[in-house]
Structure formats: structure tokens, C-alpha cells
Amino acid sequence: MAPESTGALITNGALAVGIGGILLKFYDEVRSLYGPSLGVMNEFVKYTETNYRKMEGAAQILYGTRNDVLNKINKDKENEPTQQCQAWIDKVNQLEKAVKILESEYPTAEKKSFREGFEFSKVLEKMHDELQSCLDQGSKIQVLVERIPPIIRVPAPKIEDKSSLYTVFTKMTDYFEDENVERIGLWGTVGVGKTAIMKNLNNSEQANALDIVIFATLPDEMNQENSKDEMNKEKLNCENEELKLKALELEKEKLRELKLKALELAKEKLRQEIAGRLKLKIEGMTKSEINFRISEELKDKKYLFLLDDVWDILDLDDIGICSNKKDSKVILASRKQNICWGMDIDAIEELKPLPIKEAVALFKEKLGTKGKHLEFRGVAEPVVKQCSCLPLLIEKVAGFFKQKDSKNWRKLLEKFQTWDYYDVDGMVEVLNKFRFCFEELDREDKKLCFLYCALHTEGYEISTNHLVECCKAEKFILDVASGHLIVGDLIDASLLEKDEKKKCLKMNKVLRNMALKISSEWEDLKFLVKAGGLEELLSDKQWEEAKRISLMDNSHRLSSLPEKLNCINLSTLFLQRNLALTAIPDKFFESMQKLRVLDLHGTRVKKLPSPFCLEGLEVLYLSCCDQLLELPSEMILQNLEVLDIRGTGIYCLPIQIRQMKKLRCLRMSFSRYDVESGKEEEHQGVISNLSLLEELVIEVKAQNRWWNNVVKHITREVSRLTKLTSLSFCFHDVESFKSFVHNTELWQDPNFTFQFCVGQHDSTRCLKSANGENIDNAITISRLIVVSNDTLELIGHKGALSLSDFGIENINELKCCIIEGCNEILTVIDARGTMESVLTRLERIYISNVPMLESIWEGHIPDGSLAQLTVLCLSECSKLTKIFSPAMIKQLSKLQHLQIEDCPEIEQIIVESENNGSEPLELPSLTELVLRDLPKLTSIWKENPLSCPSLRATKIINCDKLKSVLIA
Structure with a gap:
């Protein structure tokens, strides 16, 4: 597979002259000249030296200008060099090689014949002019242009076997x-x-x-x-x-x-x-x-x-x-x-329906291990025929058969075969067959959760937490735990799709159409869904009759709301992501006392009505309302259980929260720092008054003065909460972190999960040490990482030379690791003396700006180490010289994405080791390889081509010494 190269760009005639062409052109111009008399030889030597110095000076200025341009290009991740700029850089590089040839000849210039010396001097002069001309061109070129967006890969079902x-x-x-x-x-x-x-x-x-x-x-x-x-x-x-x-x-x-x-x-x-x-x-x-x-x-x-x-x-x-x-x-x-x-x-x-044989094979594949049961033979062909051999329908129906005992498959088949439908261009037939899957759900709470998903915009991602919290408020489910189990059942039944990377759900548009049709038949639901499709404002009658209204994602089409309504039965109102919505009339919510779910996140509302009285409200989302600077002074929300005010302009803990005693979930962020610190005393007792809190998120995205003044008090209050099962918190320093660890009993709960930041940083993800001191308490580290934690992020961490310093036993449960700006880390894993498998669950590792990093792994690599690794990204590691050994490659059977950028000392991706011979190596799952800005890279592996049978995308940029990728 040939590498991409930014050097392979179109050049104009002037810029395309090669090294030999430049010299030949200059010599030809003076070939017919005759040297002057011997009397002027001394003057001629000075003339030659002057031309040489002028050329040398112009060359240095040109090289410096080129290097400045390259630095600008390398630092800009959003843009890329123009073709004109890249051609100019190539021209400078060509001239540099030509100058080096002339520099090598200059020491022998005095020994040349008069004619040769004269010709050489004229070449020096011409080269100076060429350098100066190139420098002038460089001052006029456009350096950067917006980078062409790369291909966005989408999860795609495998079709090679169909x-x-x-x-x-x-x-x-x-x-x-x-x-x-x-x-x-x-x-x-x-x-x-x-x-x-x-x-x-x-x-x-x-x-x-x-x-x-x-x-x-x-x-x-x-x-x-x-x-x-x-x-x-x-x-x-x-x-x-x-x-x-x-x-x-x-x-x-x-x-x-x-x-x-x-x-x-x-x-x-x-x-x-x-x-x-x-x-x-x-x-x-x-x-x-x-x-x-x-x-x-x-x-x-x-x-x-x-x-x-x-x-x-x-x-x-x-x-x-x-x-x-x-x-x-x-x-x-x-x-x-x-x-x-x-x-x-x-x-x-x-595209026609699958042949029977392929349809049966698909049905068997989707049944998993149950596809091997004896009962499969008796139902497979009738089922796929009833599904009209349509892959989408087969997948969904297989989900239901998979959930049932195989002994009951024949009865389920009989129900499916007798399901009535009529056909209008194929759509109604499919909808009715999907409806059979819906009707076969064994509990009404599952049906209601599924139908509730249809309130969301077609094709949009649905947060699992959002769905569960809303359904609990609507009394469709008993509690959060059972809600997550129900979501899992709906996924297993193929009625919902799960995006593992983003931890969210999607609803197939065909199923959404069916859900909307069913909801229109359920008198108690009364959905009014104009999500992303609002043509004109709703009438008063529409507002009054609906129980659940979704007006989300109408961008600039929804800029105002009615002054006053009579919505005594409304229980859910989705208004999120309406960017033009800036104000809410004072009496808009007056009649909505049965409202249980209100979602305003991503709108531009500047304030909420005051008093803000919604006695039945249980869930309130105000996240990303960046124009909202404060909550109403009077809030009567005695039944509120979920409040999300992340990403607002609120810079301190609102004292109104003190009265929301039923809060189970509170999510906040404090990002503003350009305000006068104040109200430090008012915050006291707010958190400790929320004794029922189960989830608490406090993000600090900048050096918020108010937070720095109150964090110790709030830390003490948080440590006294007894019902917390999930905590995301930013500790100001190591001492406050240690104090929390010693004063809380939350560690006793095996289900307790956390995301901690120690120090100042602009994001929070699981355990962090962000620009902080070394956390030197080994017991603390052990407890932190082992308790239900799967992500470790080190930002500017001091004191550790490798992850192994935290103890191999303490990091073995990690699924994701991020290391950034850690100036003392020399290697990621030091496994010398270790015989047990290391990082057996790790799936993703991201390493960036670790200037002293010399290697990824030191020591023996026990079998099973890194066995689950799918993503490895390395960037800005200036001392890194080696990445993989052949022994390490053999452990990476699941590696899918490999990205190495801006590591100037790397010469090989896989380095030879003693006695490795020429044994072939393979990365069987690798689908994408990105190599960028590796100036010394000469090969992937010198021994043999690296076998990558699944490789689909290769991007190799600014790796000028890499002549052959050698990937089979």
C-alpha cells in the first residue's frame, strides 16, 4: 500500500527545477565565457568569496523562514499547508541540496583553472539570486488552508459473508x-x-x-x-x-x-x-x-x-x-x-431480499449460542420467510427468540405467523412485523420505555441516563437500577441500538415510526412530537391536549413560547437544543403543576420565571444554557430528584438547592474565574442538607476563585454523605484529597464509582492527577484504582517514572489510560521481574506530550498482557525511540487503531530483538494506521512485511524517509 505524501503536490515550472537542473542551467549560461587576464586574479578570488558569503547568508535566512513555516504548520491541527506552500517548501529543500553541493566545492575553488573559477563564481552569484527570489516568493504565499475533513467512519455491519x-x-x-x-x-x-x-x-x-x-x-x-x-x-x-x-x-x-x-x-x-x-x-x-x-x-x-x-x-x-x-x-x-x-x-x-440460505445463516448468527439448539432447525426457515428474508427484520426478531427458552420457540413462531398485516409499498408490512416484536415484550414498563424513546429526534443519540431518569420520573419504572436493566433488555431484543464508544442509544427510524404509530393509539400517552420538524407554532388546543410534548432540535424555528397556557395534564416537555429560544414568559409554567420532566438544555434562555414553582417536577435539565447566570431567587421544587446545571454561567453553588431535599442527582460545573469571589459563607450546609444524594458531579473547568475558597468546606460536607454511589469531584490539592479519603466511609460500598481530579485542570475523568504533586500514599492509590474504576488519567503528574509505580496489581483493572504532560515518565510499563499478565483489560491508551518517554514497555511480556488493547495513540514524545518489540506485537491481536504523531526520534515502529529471526508478524485486527511527522522513520519492520489483513485506511504524512510501508 503506497503511503500518502504531502510532498506529492503539483508544482509550477519555476519551482520544479531539480538540483541537477539548477546547476546545469547556471553552467550553461557561462560556458562560452572566457576568463579575464592574470592581473586581476586576486580581485577575482575576493569576488568569488563575496559571492559565496552572499549565497551562504541568503541560504540561512531562507532555511530559517522555511523552518518558521514548518513550525507554524506543525502547531496548527485545524489547518493544513496549501499546495502552493508545500511546493515552496519542496523548492527550498531542493535549493538546500544544491547549496550543499556548492559548499562542498568551495574549499577547492582556488585550485580551479581561471575559467572554471570564473564559472564557479558566476554560479554562486546565480544561486544567491535564486535563493533571494525563493525568499521573496515565500513572503507572498498563503501558508495554511482549512484541513479537508477526514472520512468519518460509521459502524457498519459485516456483509462479506452475505x-x-x-x-x-x-x-x-x-x-x-x-x-x-x-x-x-x-x-x-x-x-x-x-x-x-x-x-x-x-x-x-x-x-x-x-x-x-x-x-x-x-x-x-x-x-x-x-x-x-x-x-x-x-x-x-x-x-x-x-x-x-x-x-x-x-x-x-x-x-x-x-x-x-x-x-x-x-x-x-x-x-x-x-x-x-x-x-x-x-x-x-x-x-x-x-x-x-x-x-x-x-x-x-x-x-x-x-x-x-x-x-x-x-x-x-x-x-x-x-x-x-x-x-x-x-x-x-x-x-x-x-x-x-x-x-x-x-x-x-x-437490492433484493436475502436468499433463504443466507437468511437462515443470519438468523443463526444473531441467536448466538442458541443458534446451535436442536429447535433451531424447526423454526429457522419459517421465521426468515415470515420476515420476508429482510436482514433488518431478521435481526430484530432474532432478538426475541434469543430471549425465550428454545422450548417455546414453536409457540412463538405460531404467534408470529398468524400476525395480521396489510401491505402498502412494503412499509406497513414491516411495521406490523416489528410491532409483533414490541407486543411480545413481557412487561409494560419495557414497552413504555421503548415508546418514550420516540420523543427524541430521529437519528439522534439518546443518553442512557437521560432515558432512565425521565422514565423514572414518569413512573414507567421503579428505580434507576431497574431502568438500566430494562434498557439492556431492549438492546438484547434489538429494539434499541447501543453505541459503546459514546455510551448512548439509538432508535432505528423504522422502529421510531412504529413507536409513534403505537403511541397514537394509547390514550394515556398522548405524544405530540415535533422534534426537528416544527413547521408552525402549536395551537393552544395542541398544548392543552397533549401529555408529552417534544419540540427539541428546532434550531431557529422555535424562538418564542406562549404567554400563558392551560396544560394541566402535561408531564414531559422537551425543549432542548433550540438555539433561538432566549426567554420564557413569566406565566408559561403556571398551569403545569403535573409536569415531571423539563428539558431546556442547550437553549439560550437567560433566566427562568420567578417564582419558579413546579410542585410535581422531578427532573430538570439546564445544562449548556450558557446565558443562564443564576437560578430564580424563589424555587418551589420540593419533589425535584435530578438537577443538571453544568455548562451554565452559574459560578458558585446556588443556595436555592438547599431546599431541594429529595435530590438524588446533582450535576454542576464552575467554569467562570473572572468574577469577584464572594458568597463563601452562604454555601455552607447546602450539600450536607441533601442527605438523599446518590450521584454528585462537580466539575471545575478553570481556576474558579470561589471554588478555591470553599473547596475544603464542601469536601468535608461531601465526605459525610452516606447514600452516594457515584461521585465526580475536583480536589484543589493533594491534602484535601487525602482528607476526603480518610474521612469518608463511601469506600465500604463495593458499588461506589468515582471520577476524581487532583489539582487544576479543565476536564475531569476518573482518577486524575492534574498538574498536582505526587500522590505518595500507596494505600490510597490502591483503594482508588481498585474500587470499580476503569480509567486512569494523568495530567502533568509528578513523581512517577511509569504506571508500574502505582503497583501492577492496582492498574490491572484499567480499561482506558490517558497520559499527558508528565515530564518524569520514562516508560509506560516496567515489567522487569513480573511474570503475571499486565493490563489484561486495557482497551485504549492515549499518550501525549511526554518528553522523557523512552519506551512503551520494559522487561518480559507475559502472555495475555495488553490482550484487549484496541486503540493506541502516541504524540509529541520527543525522546521516544522504540515502540514495539516482536514479542509485544504478538500480544496485540485486537489492536484496531494505531496512531503515531510528532515523535522525531523514531526510526522503526517494530524494533529487532535478539534471536527474533525472521518469524512473520501479524496485527490481524488493525483497520487504521496513521503516521504523521516522523522525520527519521525508515521502516515499519525491517525483517518482513507486517501482515495486516483487516487494514482499510492508511495515512502517512511528513514521513520523508519511509520509502516502503511493507504491510501485507
């Missing part, structure tokens, strides 16, 4: 080489696997070779099924035939209007998404201006635009996607063939 899907995928990638095909259509019924193919295209090697890949889904801004249901009722109620026809025409007209409005909203969202992917600033622009900016940004790029779930014909020019004749590709996925053709495609592929 020949029907993989065949279509391969056909799609073949079109990448066909210059006559620019737009490609992919069509097939819902759930057939179109999105799986689109995600794999996004992650493909072919996409990796392009300038940029944009993956988007056409937002569905209308619930067409509900609209049709309402209008069908109107039509069926007409007994007169003529009136029925009129009703039918009215239905068609209303649907057309709804579709047009929905399409305009969808295009608006697409423009925002594409502009965001291109990092364009489009605030205040009209749609025409946004389209122009997008098309201008893409016109010189070879791009891939993937648009999934296209439910209506739209003009791509109207979202800025224009043909640029650069072999760019547009791939559209739709349920309908005519929509693809209506968008002027050049080629089309149909």
Missing part, C-alpha cells in the same frame, strides 16, 4: 472507476440492507482515496401514515359518492402540500449537515448562498456523496451538490425505483 449484499456492494464500488457514471441509484424494500451497503461504501478503500466523503440521510419530516389515516377517516365518513371523490381530491392535495413542506424542511437540514461536514460558516446565509458555498467548496474536490433513505425526488443542485467533472460520485438509496430514476441517475442496482 454474498447477495456483497455482490451489490462490489458492483457499486466498480462504478468508482467508470468515468461515465456519476450518479448511482440503489433501491429495494425497507429493511433489505440498503443502509448496510451505504455504510460499507462510506468505509470502503475506494472512499478512502477520495478528497472527502459525505454520508447523510434524507430527514423524514412528515408522518405520512398518520396523515393518511386521518384523511382516510374523512373520506370513509362520506356516504355520498360525489363527496367521497371530493374528499379523495382533498386528501391528495393535502398530501402534496405536506410533502412539499416536508421536503423543504428536509433540504434545509441537509444543507446544514453538509455545510457542517465541510466546516463552512453559514450563519445568517440564505439557502441560495449556502448552496453556492457548498458547491464552491466541492468544485475542486473529488468527493463521494451518499444519501440514504431518499423518500421523494429532490434536486441535488438545491442542496449544493453539483457536477464538477472530477470523477466525483453520488449514490442514492431509496425504497422506490422511480425516485432513483427521477433524480437523473446514470446507473441503478436493485
Whole structure:
């Protein structure tokens, strides 16, 4: 695989002259000249020396200018050098080599013949002029341009083992080489696997070779099924035939209007998404201006635009996607063939349901170990046939069979086969089959939690904590613990999807549509969902009738709220992430005394009504309301259990919290430091009055004066809380940290989890020592790391030479480790004398700005060490000379992402060790390799090519000595 190189850029004629060309050009110009008389020889020697010194001086200034430019480039992580700048740097490098040749010849200049000496002197003069010209060019070039966003990889299901899907995928990638095909259509019924193919295209090697890949889904801004249901009722109620026809025409007209409005909203969202992917600033622009900016940004790029779930014909020019004749590709996925053709495609592929054999294999795969049970043979084929061999449906139904005892599978199959449905373009059939999965949930609390997810915007991530806390407030579940178990059951049943990296949930859009349809039939739920799809303000009647309203994510479309309402039954109100919402009318909440959940996070509200009286409220989210500087002076929230005020402008502990005695969860952050310290006395007793607290988060993101004055008192109050199970806290210094450890009994609870910062830093993650002193109490360290902790972050830590200094037994439970700015660490693990496996659970390690680091591992590597490691990122380690030994490579069977940047002394990634011979090495799971700014790197491994069968993406930048990657 050939490395990428920033040196491989287009140069103009003047800058493309090579070393030999420069010298040859100069010698040719003076070849016909004859030397002067012998009488002027002494003057000529001085003339030669003058030209040499001038060339030398100009060269030094030019090299310094180049080095300044390189430093600027290396420090800027958001931008990259322009092609013009890179060509200029290459030119300077070429001139430097030419100057070195002349410098090597200068000592023998006096021994040259007169003619040769004269020619040499003229070459020195010409070289000076060339250096000066290059210096002048450097002063005029644009150095940096915004870096092209890299490919954003998305979790994609494996399709290589599904020949029907993989065949279509391969056909799609073949079109990448066909210059006559620019737009490609992919069509097939819902759930057939179109999105799986689109995600794999996004992650493909072919996409990796392009300038940029944009993956988007056409937002569905209308619930067409509900609209049709309402209008069908109107039509069926007409007994007169003529009136029925009129009703039918009215239905068609209303649907057309709804579709047009929905399409305009969808295009608006697409423009925002594409502009965001291109990092364009489009605030205040009209749609025409946004389209122009997008098309201008893409016109010189070879791009891939993937648009999934296209439910209506739209003009791509109207979202800025224009043909640029650069072999760019547009791939559209739709349920309908005519929509693809209506968008002027050049080629089309149909994706059909899986063959029976593949469908059965998929069903077996999703059942896991239960797929080996004898009962599988009797139900597998009928189940997949009932699922119409659609992968999406097979996966979901398998989740339910997996949960049931295999002895009951036949009864479950009989229910599934007798489930009634009718078909309208395939959608209703699939929805009803999914509904069977929903109806088979064994408890109503699971059903309610699942339906509640539909209040969230389509495609958005749902925080697990948010879902559980809201459902508890709504009395759908008993407590937080059972709520998390229910979420786990919904994931196991394939009704919700979990993102392990972000610790959040997602709801498939087909399932969300089904959930909205079901919720409309449950009288007690009464959802009103306009999440991201608000066209006009709600009527008073809509406000009054709904019990749960979601108006989240309406950006600038929701800027005001009604002055006064009669919402006596409203229990949930989602208003989060409405950026234009800055004010709440004083009487807006007056009638909402049954409101249990209020989410205002991410809005721009500057204040809340005062008095703020919501007697039934149990959950209040105000996080990221950065314009909110204080809470109302009078707050009557006697039943509040969850309060989140992180990311607000509130700089000290609000005394109003003292009266919220039922609080179980309190999350705060203090980031402002430019305020006068005060109110130090008022905070006392606020925390200790919250005796029921189970979760406490206090983040200090800067040197907050108020916090520095009160942290000791608050630490004492926190140490007296007896019901805490989760604590995130920033200790001012080591002494306050030690005091807390000795005064609290929380360690006695095996379920107690924590995130501690010791010292001043701008983030908090599990155990930290941030710019603090050495925590020298070995017992304290042991207790800290062993008690349910899986992340260690050392920021500016002093005193430790390696992680091993904390005790191997104390770090073996870690899953994530971050080391940054630790000036004394020499190696990460010193395993000399250790025979037991080390860091057997570690999954991710990030090491940055550790200037004295010389190695990652010292000593013997016992089997099983680093066996779970998937991510290793190294940057700015100026003394690091070695990374892996062959023995270490053999332990890294699960390593997926390897990134090494700005480590100037590294010559090899894998260093030879004694007696390792030429035994082949393999990183079987490695999918992405990034090597950047490694000037001395000459090879990955000198012995043999490193086998990386799963490698999909390789980025090698500014590694000029690396001639061959040698990866098999």
C-alpha cells in the first residue's frame, strides 16, 4: 500500500527545477565565457568569496523562514499547508541540496583553472539570486488552508459473508472507476440492507482515496401514515359518492402540500449537515448562498456523496451538490425505483431480499449460542420467510427468540405467523412485523420505555441516563437500577441500538415510526412530537391536549413560547437544543403543576420565571444554557430528584438547592474565574442538607476563585454523605484529597464509582492527577484504582517514572489510560521481574506530550498482557525511540487503531530483538494506521512485511524517509 505524501503536490515550472537542473542551467549560461587576464586574479578570488558569503547568508535566512513555516504548520491541527506552500517548501529543500553541493566545492575553488573559477563564481552569484527570489516568493504565499475533513467512519455491519449484499456492494464500488457514471441509484424494500451497503461504501478503500466523503440521510419530516389515516377517516365518513371523490381530491392535495413542506424542511437540514461536514460558516446565509458555498467548496474536490433513505425526488443542485467533472460520485438509496430514476441517475442496482440460505445463516448468527439448539432447525426457515428474508427484520426478531427458552420457540413462531398485516409499498408490512416484536415484550414498563424513546429526534443519540431518569420520573419504572436493566433488555431484543464508544442509544427510524404509530393509539400517552420538524407554532388546543410534548432540535424555528397556557395534564416537555429560544414568559409554567420532566438544555434562555414553582417536577435539565447566570431567587421544587446545571454561567453553588431535599442527582460545573469571589459563607450546609444524594458531579473547568475558597468546606460536607454511589469531584490539592479519603466511609460500598481530579485542570475523568504533586500514599492509590474504576488519567503528574509505580496489581483493572504532560515518565510499563499478565483489560491508551518517554514497555511480556488493547495513540514524545518489540506485537491481536504523531526520534515502529529471526508478524485486527511527522522513520519492520489483513485506511504524512510501508 503506497503511503500518502504531502510532498506529492503539483508544482509550477519555476519551482520544479531539480538540483541537477539548477546547476546545469547556471553552467550553461557561462560556458562560452572566457576568463579575464592574470592581473586581476586576486580581485577575482575576493569576488568569488563575496559571492559565496552572499549565497551562504541568503541560504540561512531562507532555511530559517522555511523552518518558521514548518513550525507554524506543525502547531496548527485545524489547518493544513496549501499546495502552493508545500511546493515552496519542496523548492527550498531542493535549493538546500544544491547549496550543499556548492559548499562542498568551495574549499577547492582556488585550485580551479581561471575559467572554471570564473564559472564557479558566476554560479554562486546565480544561486544567491535564486535563493533571494525563493525568499521573496515565500513572503507572498498563503501558508495554511482549512484541513479537508477526514472520512468519518460509521459502524457498519459485516456483509462479506452475505454474498447477495456483497455482490451489490462490489458492483457499486466498480462504478468508482467508470468515468461515465456519476450518479448511482440503489433501491429495494425497507429493511433489505440498503443502509448496510451505504455504510460499507462510506468505509470502503475506494472512499478512502477520495478528497472527502459525505454520508447523510434524507430527514423524514412528515408522518405520512398518520396523515393518511386521518384523511382516510374523512373520506370513509362520506356516504355520498360525489363527496367521497371530493374528499379523495382533498386528501391528495393535502398530501402534496405536506410533502412539499416536508421536503423543504428536509433540504434545509441537509444543507446544514453538509455545510457542517465541510466546516463552512453559514450563519445568517440564505439557502441560495449556502448552496453556492457548498458547491464552491466541492468544485475542486473529488468527493463521494451518499444519501440514504431518499423518500421523494429532490434536486441535488438545491442542496449544493453539483457536477464538477472530477470523477466525483453520488449514490442514492431509496425504497422506490422511480425516485432513483427521477433524480437523473446514470446507473441503478436493485437490492433484493436475502436468499433463504443466507437468511437462515443470519438468523443463526444473531441467536448466538442458541443458534446451535436442536429447535433451531424447526423454526429457522419459517421465521426468515415470515420476515420476508429482510436482514433488518431478521435481526430484530432474532432478538426475541434469543430471549425465550428454545422450548417455546414453536409457540412463538405460531404467534408470529398468524400476525395480521396489510401491505402498502412494503412499509406497513414491516411495521406490523416489528410491532409483533414490541407486543411480545413481557412487561409494560419495557414497552413504555421503548415508546418514550420516540420523543427524541430521529437519528439522534439518546443518553442512557437521560432515558432512565425521565422514565423514572414518569413512573414507567421503579428505580434507576431497574431502568438500566430494562434498557439492556431492549438492546438484547434489538429494539434499541447501543453505541459503546459514546455510551448512548439509538432508535432505528423504522422502529421510531412504529413507536409513534403505537403511541397514537394509547390514550394515556398522548405524544405530540415535533422534534426537528416544527413547521408552525402549536395551537393552544395542541398544548392543552397533549401529555408529552417534544419540540427539541428546532434550531431557529422555535424562538418564542406562549404567554400563558392551560396544560394541566402535561408531564414531559422537551425543549432542548433550540438555539433561538432566549426567554420564557413569566406565566408559561403556571398551569403545569403535573409536569415531571423539563428539558431546556442547550437553549439560550437567560433566566427562568420567578417564582419558579413546579410542585410535581422531578427532573430538570439546564445544562449548556450558557446565558443562564443564576437560578430564580424563589424555587418551589420540593419533589425535584435530578438537577443538571453544568455548562451554565452559574459560578458558585446556588443556595436555592438547599431546599431541594429529595435530590438524588446533582450535576454542576464552575467554569467562570473572572468574577469577584464572594458568597463563601452562604454555601455552607447546602450539600450536607441533601442527605438523599446518590450521584454528585462537580466539575471545575478553570481556576474558579470561589471554588478555591470553599473547596475544603464542601469536601468535608461531601465526605459525610452516606447514600452516594457515584461521585465526580475536583480536589484543589493533594491534602484535601487525602482528607476526603480518610474521612469518608463511601469506600465500604463495593458499588461506589468515582471520577476524581487532583489539582487544576479543565476536564475531569476518573482518577486524575492534574498538574498536582505526587500522590505518595500507596494505600490510597490502591483503594482508588481498585474500587470499580476503569480509567486512569494523568495530567502533568509528578513523581512517577511509569504506571508500574502505582503497583501492577492496582492498574490491572484499567480499561482506558490517558497520559499527558508528565515530564518524569520514562516508560509506560516496567515489567522487569513480573511474570503475571499486565493490563489484561486495557482497551485504549492515549499518550501525549511526554518528553522523557523512552519506551512503551520494559522487561518480559507475559502472555495475555495488553490482550484487549484496541486503540493506541502516541504524540509529541520527543525522546521516544522504540515502540514495539516482536514479542509485544504478538500480544496485540485486537489492536484496531494505531496512531503515531510528532515523535522525531523514531526510526522503526517494530524494533529487532535478539534471536527474533525472521518469524512473520501479524496485527490481524488493525483497520487504521496513521503516521504523521516522523522525520527519521525508515521502516515499519525491517525483517518482513507486517501482515495486516483487516487494514482499510492508511495515512502517512511528513514521513520523508519511509520509502516502503511493507504491510501485507
